[in-house]
Amino acid sequence: WVRLVTAQTPTNIAVIKYWGKRDETLILPVNDSISVTLDPNHLCTTTTVAVSPAFDRDRMWLNGKEISLVGGRYQNCLREIRKRATDVEDKEKGIKIAKNDWENLHVHIASHNNFPTAAGLASSAAGFACLVFALAKLMNVREDEGKLSSIARQGSGSACRSLYGGFVKWIMGNNEDGSDSLAVQLADEKHWDDLVILIAVVSSRQKETSSTSGMRESVETSLLLKHRAQEIVPKRVVQMEEAIKNKDFPSFASLTCADSNQFHAICLDTSPPIFYMNDTSHKIISIVEKWNRAEGTPQVAYTFDAGPNAVLIAHDRKAASELLKRLLFYFPPGAGTDLNSYVIGDK
Ligand code: DP6
DSSP states (O other), X not given: OOEEXXXXXXXXXXXXXXXXXXXXXXXXXXXXXXXXXXXXXXXXXXXXXEEETTOOSOEEEETTEEEOOSSHHHHHHHHHHHHTOOOEXXXXXXXXXXXXXXGGOEEEEEEEESSOTTSSSOHHHHHHHHHHHHHHHHXXXXXXXXXXXXXXXXXXXXXXXXXXXSEEEEEOOOOTTXXXXXXXXXXXXXXXXXXXXXXXESXXXXXXXXXXXXXXXXXXXXHHHHHIXXXXXXXXXXXXXXXXXXXXXXHHHHHHHHHHHHHHHHHHTSSSOOOOOOHHHHHHHHHHHHHHHHHSSOOEEEEOOSSSOEEEEESSHHHHHHHHHHHHHHSOTTSSOOOEEEEEEEO
């Protein structure tokens, strides 16, 4: 017999960034972060997990290619879920797995992203969240989403925020064992559903410096990072929560843009400096800044992760279509710019 579970998880985009760990193994951050989870139909990961007595070892395929599960983050997630497995009974298929059987059973995992892996579009966030969620269903784990988020966190920090829809905060926590470092939902997906998120894919090439090694170098060398984590983010998180609660777009936009720019300033403050944005990214920033200034009140917020692609959050559909018009004007198709932008729909 084979028991199968399939899950689909969207990615999330941080508006207050996570950058820097205080514990690399448990993946504990140096500051809280806040994100918005995208609509599940767009940038998402689909993962199928299977268990069968015929499987002789755990195996995983990512976008059709087998990857090694030896050591590391996948093993940490698998171990934490296996520990919490409970009895499973599927009468229809005649499957009965007792709690204690799980340690001798192996799983096969097949995961697909519908967007480029490691291009700075937070594929690891959706990937680990989906893996943990699917395994928890397979093994009948009875923990709540908060606990599952702290397991997904051990796969990739940003993954803990993809266990919930809407607006999500990853609380950094204080405990050394990481038990209080988990995600909470600030507002569900129905709250503030006027927002439209557009991703301008500047490049789908794999990024040169991974988030993991980039943030390690920043923690080791950037003084600005310490200032940000201790002085800036705690205040910004409070202001951002307030802006989200009140659907206050001007505050939301100015905090989002400022936080993205500060994250990239930290990358520059790292030795050797890390450049995630390119000329096209900078051009997009100035287009948005000029437009927002001309309107008197912001229409669009921008944010960039560990890559050159722009995530643009428009106030509403009208602002989104105006934004698209402007992008097409500055980056006409076929004119040699490598911008290939597409609307990915609602939040
Ligand atoms: C810039 O979660 O990919 O997207 O925990 O090492 O796997 P690891 O890093 P990851 O870092 C994401 C960094 C970011 C900001 C964010 O999503 O908050």
